[in-house]
Structure formats: structure tokens, C-alpha cells
Amino acid sequence: MADFSMELNEDQLQIQKWVHDFSENVIRPAAEEWDEREETPWPIIEEAAKIGLYGWEIMAEGMLNDPTGLTMPVMLEELFWGDAGIGLSIMGSGLAAAGIAASGTPEQVMEFVPQCYGTADDIKLGAFASSEPDAGSDVAAMRTSAKYDEAKDEWVLNGTKTWITNGGIADVHVIVAVVDPELGSRGHASFVVPPNTPGLSQGQKFKKHGIRASHTAEVILDDVRVPGNCLLGGKDKLDERLARVREGKPGNSNAAMQTFEATRPAVGAQAIGVARAAYEYSLEYAKERVQFGRPIIMNQSIAFMLADMATEIDASRALIYRAAWLGKQRKYKYAEGSMAKLKAGRTATWVTERAIQILGGYGYVREYPVERWHRDAKIHDIFEGTEQIQQLVISRAISGLRIE
Numbered sequence: 001m002a003d004f005s006m007e008l009n010e011d012q013l014q015i016q017k018w019v020h021d022f023s024e025n026v027i028r029p030a031a032e033e034w035d036e037r038e039e040t041p042w043p044i045i046e047e048a049a050k051i052g053l054y055g056w057e058i059m060a061e062g063m064l065n066d067p068t069g070l071t072m073p074v075m076l077e078e079l080f081w082g083d084a085g086i087g088l089s090i091m092g093s094g095l096a097a098a099g100i101a102a103s104g105t106p107e108q109v110m111e112f113v114p115q116c117y118g119t120a121d122d123i124k125l126g127a128f129a130s131s132e133p134d135a136g137s138d139v140a141a142m143r144t145s146a147k148y149d150e151a152k153d154e155w156v157l158n159g160t161k162t163w164i165t166n167g168g169i170a171d172v173h174v175i176v177a178v179v180d181p182e183l184g185s186r187g188h189a190s191f192v193v194p195p196n197t198p199g200l201s202q203g204q205k206f207k208k209h210g211i212r213a214s215h216t217a218e219v220i221l222d223d224v225r226v227p228g229n230c231l232l233g234g235k236d237k238l239d240e241r242l243a244r245v246r247e248g249k250p251g252n253s254n255a256a257m258q259t260f261e262a263t264r265p266a267v268g269a270q271a272i273g274v275a276r277a278a279y280e281y282s283l284e285y286a287k288e289r290v291q292f293g294r295p296i297i298m299n300q301s302i303a304f305m306l307a308d309m310a311t312e313i314d315a316s317r318a319l320i321y322r323a324a325w326l327g328k329q330r331k332y333k334y335a336e337g338s339m340a341k342l343k344a345g346r347t348a349t350w351v352t353e354r355a356i357q358i359l360g361g362y363g364y365v366r367e368y369p370v371e372r373w374h375r376d377a378k379i380h381d382i383f384e385g386t387e388q389i390q391q392l393v394i395s396r397a398i399s400g401l402r403i404e
Helices: 010-037 042-051 056-063 071-082 084-103 106-112 181-187 235-246 255-288 300-328 336-359 370-381 387-399
Strands: 126-129 145-149 154-165 172-178 188-193 200-205 216-227
Touching (some): 042 084, 056 071, 084 106, 084 255, 126 154, 172 216
Parallel strands (some): 126 172
Antiparallel strands (some): 145 154
16 A cells, blocks of 8 residues: 655656647647647647557546556646646546456456447547436436346347547447336446447547537447346346345445546536646736836736645645545545545636636737636536535535434
């Protein structure tokens, strides 16, 4: 077990610089173009794959082989410092990989996770699909069904998923579905839908406020049949879990929640990358922008705003690092992952809004990047558990009560 420290080791410092250089030299020059195009930035993903920044190996390095838990947050902060939309296009397959790792057997992880990425010469995408039109935060309201065809040892999936990163264009979809409607959220399981499986199609593609270079769409499942070995964790484990729940015994966290719990500090790190980009830009602007004969940073109203921005970013990062380490050691006690994600999302939204204020009219026009960072920041208050859901999770954890 690693001791907690916020001091990065040599490997982590090298990874931090490696990702930062890629963000600075490849992502940032392309960010405005792909935000305007609202399309998946394939050329950037290809460049990331060439250097090993897109692939299952780097995910394994960041998620599985790091005893501190800090490598992935370090990578994500630098990547999203470059651009959140492109960053999510590069990291979106990681949510599918995390879903497989959270619920799958070791054999399933080895089989399916590499298929979410492909190779540098043949890039593939993964997608994790939980939310539905009537079931976002309320996972118990999920309607997508999975029924077992014992004669063929196949599962038949039907339903509609929405707000899915890489939805419909992914090669591998991880679908959370209801196997026992009477058990609510404890009757869910996760399934891998392999490439080119009949019955899976893309529905509406969404035009978004921010992270516009990341593809977000509905996924339609119409009698999608997958082999029995595509049930993550296997049928014996599922049957055992469902039997425990029916007897009134505690079951494990449901499939969607297992994935979200594992990724919340990482999502917080993404938010802080966006916040830091806006803070650094507005700090340099305030030093250079002259009004009334002196740089505007010489005014306390500006300087104190920047001081608060720097403080909030550092405080958020400290929560993220603590949560990432605790999560790695399986020591969450008071929903520390939710605390980190809640704080970081709020910080990103607030810092980017302040950055626009510091730039004034220039901050409001698209010639300058701060308005894009503000648009990109807001999603971190919403996806993978809204601000209010994080508060609910935290309040239940600190009180021990089923607060509604």
C-alpha cells in the first residue's frame, strides 16, 4: 500500500510533461477549429495514438499499474488544459474501459479493453452507455432491458440510451441494462456489445453548448443479441448477486455506480485542467492589459480575483489527489470521490466565468479562448453525476441516513 503524498514521482513528472507538450503543440492549435466543426477530431486522435497517448496500454499504466492513483488525474489535467472537447475525444473510450474493468472478469478485461482502442494503425472507439431519456441521475428508472435466451446462451437488449460519448460511432459499447425490474437499481448488469452487432444504431447526435469536438448521441438497441460471455462478471456471479438481493441481503453497487465511483476524481481532474487554462490565460492578460496608465493586475479588484482563482484551483486539486489515492486503496469513507468532483466542477465553472470578466469584452468573443473554456467547464457540473447528486451522495455518506 502506498503512503499518501502529493509529490509526484519521476515517472509521473515525465508523463505530466509528455502530455502537456502534446496539448500545447498539437491540441491547442487545433482546438478552435474542432469546436467550430463539432466533429470527432480524428487527426488528433491519430496523432495521440502514434505516440501512445491513445491506447489501452496508457490506460493500464494510469489505472492499474499505479499504486498512488495520481497518474490518471495528472494526465487528464494536462490533456484538458489543452482542450476539453478534444481531450474527451481522446479519453472517451476510457469510460468504456473503466466500465469493463469495474464489472468484468480478468479474462473479459483482457479480451474487451484492447478492442475499445484498436492500434495506432487501426483506431477503434469505446462507449459507456448508462443514461436514458427518462433515467439520468435516477438510475433506478432505467428501462433498457436485458433478457436471457437460455437455449442460445444469448442476451437480448432493447432500449434507448442518451448523452453517450462516442455513442453509435464506437466499435465497442458497454451497455447498462435491467435484468430484474423488481430490484430497481440493484437489478442492473453491464454488457459488452461487440463491433458490428446487428440492432445497435446511432440515434440523435446532440449539438452541445461545450465540449463540441466530442461526439455525443443516442444509442438505439433493437433486439441486440450478444453472446453469454458478454455479460460482464459472468452469469454465475450475477445470479448469486440477484439471489442475495432478493433475500434482503446487501448487494454490490450497481453497474453504473461502480464505474462512476471509479472515475469521479478523474472527471474532477478534467475540470481543473479547464480551470487552470483559463486562470493562466487571464493572469497573463491582466499583466499585459494596460488601462489608466498601468496593467490592470495592479488593481486589487483584478489581483484579488486572480488570487481566489489560484486558491480554488489548488484546493480542488488537493481534494482530487486525496480522492484518487483513497479510491486506489479502497478507503473511501465519506464519498471523497464525490467531494472532489463536486468541488472541481464548481471551481471550473466559477474560474472560467471570472476569466471572462477579467478580459471584459474580449472574453466574450470567440477570437479569444476563454469563452470556449467557460462553455467547456459547465459540463463538469452535470455529467457523471450532477452537482446535486454529488451533494446527495456526500450527505448520505456523512450522515449514514437515506436522505432523499
